[in-house]
Amino acid sequence: MRILFLLPLAWLAACDSGAPAPARVVGGDAQRGKQLMAQYQCGACHQVAGVAAARGQIGPPLDSFGGRSYIAGSVPNTPDALVRWLVDPAALKPSTTMPAMGVSAEDARHMAAYLYALP
Secondary structure: OHHHHHHHHHHHHHOOOOOOOOOOOOOOOHHHHHHHHHHOOHHHOOEOOOOOOOEOOOOOOOOOHHHOOEEOOOEEOOHHHHHHHHHOHHHHOOOOOOOOOOOOHHHHHHHHHHHHHOO
């Protein structure tokens, strides 16, 4: 009888706020990604929480990035797609205005880890 009472409590404890869990990027270091976001000057176009001087208005703000369904409105927001997007945006969406910034795949993994960690 006691187990019947505890099961709903365990189920409720497992629930979160409803927000999707942050995506994990294999080999990504969010702290390094934050530094790289500044180095590649992502803030020239985007607002990026935690990155100094990242107050751009051309691109969308990047807060809550991990909760978005799509990258640039049409590319499914998965860690692999985000890494590929950061390396060569036009390869995934030829009509994008986001330029290739010379980001290596390794740097893109770190930057993706940071983007998925944004609140």
